[in-house]
Amino acid sequence: MGEFRHRAGCAPGHGGAARNAAAVRRAAGRCAAARSHGAGLPETAARALFPGRVAGPHALHDRKRRLSSQNLSREELVGLRLASHRLVSPFSTRRIEQAVQWSGAVQAQEYTHARWAIGSRFAPAASATDTSIEQAVAKRKVIRTWALRGTLHLVAAADVRWLLALAAPALLTRTAASYRDAKLDAAAFRKILPAVRQCLEGGQQLTRAALFEELARRRIDTGGHRGGLILYRAAQTGLICLGLPSGKQATYTLLDEWLPQPAEAPEPSREDGLKRLAQRYFTSHGPATLADFTWWSGLAAGEAKAALEMALPGLSEALHAGSTVWWSARTPVPSASPISTPMVHLLAGFDEYLLGYTDRTPIIDKAQAGKVMTPNGLFRPALLVDGRVAGTWQAETREGALVLSVAPFAPALLSRKAGAALQEAAQRHAAFNGLALGEIRNGIAPK
Incomplete structure (x- = not known):
């Protein structure tokens, strides 16, 4: 493997099997050796080897030109991703919300599988079970709602509002044509959203059918695709989220009643939210490309690029298959396991x-x-x-x-x-x- 760069010290990530660990450890050694010799280099050479240490922030296109000879093999990329996803070095804590927060958000339209996706990131000694994850949802430490890409996700309670605010503009732009076709414009929602609030006030948790029945009593048409679009918009604006399941059916409730917002906990600015989301993604999913992050986050391309640029100081980077990939510079190198042990x-x-x-x-x-x-x-x-x-x-x-x-x-x-x-x-x-x-x-x- 060629040397790879990172912005916050030479501590590259790790894999799970020994070949992954050994490959990353070799790269770490080369990175440390290069750093030890970097002090005596001319400024131009030092700037090329250690961007961010000698020079100020660099635009992404400038950095890509300097990475042409630094390649991450598939084996090394897989090893680092196993570490980032906590499939190796799993969580030892029993805090379900911490694992959800680590991932940024966990896709959850298949609720049973979403719970196992979280549980599989915990060490056996942590005793994370299907029941403990359902309890975290019942205790409102984890919220299920339409978040990134307009898809149902499990989100840590502390993150739900700023994530919704971050994702909503691009999502509403992409779905504008569907709303126009359903004759759901701004004037219509000035009537519809207050009606949804009235139906759910007082801690109500209603199934889709029960909520639509209540809306029909208020002369709100939910026929065809309109009902789904109404729920989608109500969630994107932070009006509703999912409550506790009723048997196998999802229920809907008011977000502000389900999870009252503490007055002393202001939401981050949009800029801070963008940076935070990029940090979460590349820490939990890296090595990954800008295209990966743009798709996963659902952000507009310009905002996704800006988010990555703000997150660069904590990221390592290299080339894989001709594309630049980034991951957390804090990902630790694991202890080696026997080569003969498969995962x-x-x-x-x-x-x-x-x-x-x-x-x-x-x-x-x-x-x-x-x-x-x-x-x-x-x-x-x-x-x-x-x-x-x-x-x-x-x-x-x-x-x-x-x-x-x-x-x-x-x-x-x-x-x-x-x-x-x-x-x-x-x-x-x-x-x-x-x-x-x-x-x-x-x-x-x-x-």
Whole structure:
């Protein structure tokens, strides 16, 4: 690997398997050696080696020109992403909201999978369970609402308002045509949003059908796509969020009643919010590109670029496959594990490890991508071996025990040692759901 740069000291991130750890450790050593010799360099050379230490802030296009010879291999990128996503070095705390906050936001239209996506980032000793995550939602430490990209996410309570404010302008611009087609203009919402408030006042938590029935009594048309667009706008403006599920159905409630805003906790400025979101993304998802962050955040391209530029002082950077990638300069180098020990993870459906990028080829081969990511936008639960997608899985409960069915893309992907690691991963998933592990079955990967 060529040397890579970072803005806040030479402490690059790490991977999980020993080959990832060793590669990153070698790069760290070269970075430290270069730093030790940098003091005697001419200013022009020092500026090229250590941007931010000799010169002031640099625009992104200037930095890209100086990175042409610094490359991060796929193995190194995968190792760093495993670390950033806390799939290695998982959380030892029991604070569910901390894991959610680390990720920036966790996609959550599939609520069951979203809970496992959070739980899988905790060490077994932390005892994060499906029940403890539901309790965090019930205690309003974590909020479920339409946040980034207009998609349902789980968001830490402390972040929900500034995230909504940050995401709303670009989202409302992108959906303007849909609102026009549904005849939902500003004048219509001056009537509709107060009616939604009236329906939910007093701590009401109503299902979609019950809320639409109440709106109909107030002569608000929710037919066709109008009902969904009304809920979407009400959430984007911070009027509503999701409450506790009613059976398998979501409920809606007033955000200000569900989560009263403390008077002593002012929201960050838009500029501070942009910087904070970029820091969260590249810390929890890096190495990643500007295009990845722009898509994930849903921000306008100019704002996403400005956000990254503000976050640069805490980021490392390198080239991967011809594109500049960034990640947190504070990601620690792990202790080495035996090379013969494979890593197996059971990724949730819509897991950020796979979902949170525009280019997913470092994680999954193009030939296999359709078996995990469907044409209609679904992300199946993925079987991860040494940081790359090696198949799919699903779980069901039979006679009080969890039965796991795995479908590797090729039988050789699950060696005997990988099978032992799979057993351990399956035990973790069963414990998360409060179940004993029944059996592990080999299935056929979907076509």
